[in-house]
Amino acid sequence: MEIGLVGLLRAAWIAGILPIVIASLPYSRLGLFHGLVLEFAKRGKIMQSSPYHKFTVPQRFFSHFYMMAVVWTTLLLLTTWIYAYRTASLVPEPYFYSSISSYLAGGSNIFPFHKLHLISSEHRCSIWLSVFLLLLMEVQVLRRLLETMYVFNYNPSARMHIFGYLTGLYFYVAAPLSLCCTCAPEMFKFGTNEITQFIVKGKDTMQAIEFDWYDFVNPLLKLGWCQWVGATIFFWGWIHQLRCHAILGSLREHGRGIDEYVIPYGDWFEIVSSPHYLAEIIIYAGMVVASGGADLTIWFLFAFVVANLVFAAAETHRWYLRKFDNYPSNRLAIIPFIY
Numbered sequence: 001m002e003i004g005l006v007g008l009l010r011a012a013w014i015a016g017i018l019p020i021v022i023a024s025l026p027y028s029r030l031g032l033f034h035g036l037v038l039e040f041a042k043r044g045k046i047m048q049s050s051p052y053h054k055f056t057v058p059q060r061f062f063s064h065f066y067m068m069a070v071v072w073t074t075l076l077l078l079t080t081w082i083y084a085y086r087t088a089s090l091v092p093e094p095y096f097y098s099s100i101s102s103y104l105a106g107g108s109n110i111f112p113f114h115k116l117h118l119i120s121s122e123h124r125c126s127i128w129l130s131v132f133l134l135l136l137m138e139v140q141v142l143r144r145l146l147e148t149m150y151v152f153n154y155n156p157s158a159r160m161h162i163f164g165y166l167t168g169l170y171f172y173v174a175a176p177l178s179l180c181c182t183c184a185p186e187m188f189k190f191g192t193n194e195i196t197q198f199i200v201k202g203k204d205t206m207q208a209i210e211f212d213w214y215d216f217v218n219p220l221l222k223l224g225w226c227q228w229v230g231a232t233i234f235f236w237g238w239i240h241q242l243r244c245h246a247i248l249g250s251l252r253e254h255g256r257g258i259d260e261y262v263i264p265y266g267d268w269f270e271i272v273s274s275p276h277y278l279a280e281i282i283i284y285a286g287m288v289v290a291s292g293g294a295d296l297t298i299w300f301l302f303a304f305v306v307a308n309l310v311f312a313a314a315e316t317h318r319w320y321l322r323k324f325d326n327y328p329s330n331r332l333a334i335i336p337f338i339y
């Protein structure tokens, strides 16, 4: 089942990346295909001139992505965390911590024990790593939910293509799952087992959980440098996205019309047209680094985010150049000094 889930997730990410990459190739023969992919990806201001308004939903439905993401990520995080706590408590503490640091440093000679023991201790470390990555995801989707509710002033006539809407819903199911896919099947088994026991045997006969905050949090603090470098990159992008979203949300204040578009200034808007997309790429790059870079599924997730947002940023940049004669000429689309 594990290979099945991992394989499915990878196939889905590749299926999402390929059309965008092909549509981005600079061949005139691909013009029609580029137009089609762009129609699906359009939203808000760049959708104003679209002839396909029938197949659209309001752009404020973006909040649905984050409502679902918060519920799903919280569920995965809690299950993984409790599962990690239970499995870690099965191993004597000194062996567990030495195996964590050795595993994260890429060491293969982790335990001078039987090979089977070595595999299971490696796996326990990967479960704690999943908890760490899901914590980062939780921090991201919680902020995004609050922003869609309290920061952005969505234009009532702003729309997005229904295909983009469904892709967004899929993204926020698959992205948190990709961060814990190596342990997801056994974790689901653990979760359903606990629930079944609770239903069949009742609360009183279930194994009592002796809850110790120290053991619940301490393995996370003992993770390696990769995780802390990744978290630093993540929060660097996170803070800039917060600032750029605050700028976007404030553009329609002070008596400006709810449907009016203006040139944003400040923070990374001084160098690129879509700094909030750039920040999102940095946030996911932080997750790749925090994962240790060895999980191909997380790389595919990152590649999808890059392809999707670079594609959208290119169109947004063209829209700004068409709309405003006085648009700052030094601004690029998304990657400072490059693109």
Ligand SMILES: NC(=O)c1ccc[n+]([C@@H]2O[C@H](COP(=O)([O-])OP(=O)(O)OC[C@H]3O[C@@H](n4cnc5c(N)ncnc54)[C@H](OP(=O)(O)O)[C@@H]3O)[C@@H](O)[C@H]2O)c1
Binding pocket: 043, 044, 045, 059, 062, 152, 153, 154, 155, 158, 171, 241, 248, 249, 251, 252, 260, 261, 262, 263, 264, 276, 277, 280, 304, 305, 308, 309
């Ligand atoms: N992980 C992923 O694959 C993924 C995919 C998509 C989005 N996202 C993230 O979600 C966030 C929001 O994305 P989005 O595409 O919805 O952003 P967006 O199109 O830039 O819109 C964000 C908000 O700002 C307003 N706005 C944008 N430009 C404006 C301007 N020049 N003047 C006035 N108001 C303006 C929009 O108004 P309207 O209501 O009129 O549009 C909307 O309310 C981004 O940070 C992005 O990174 C992530």
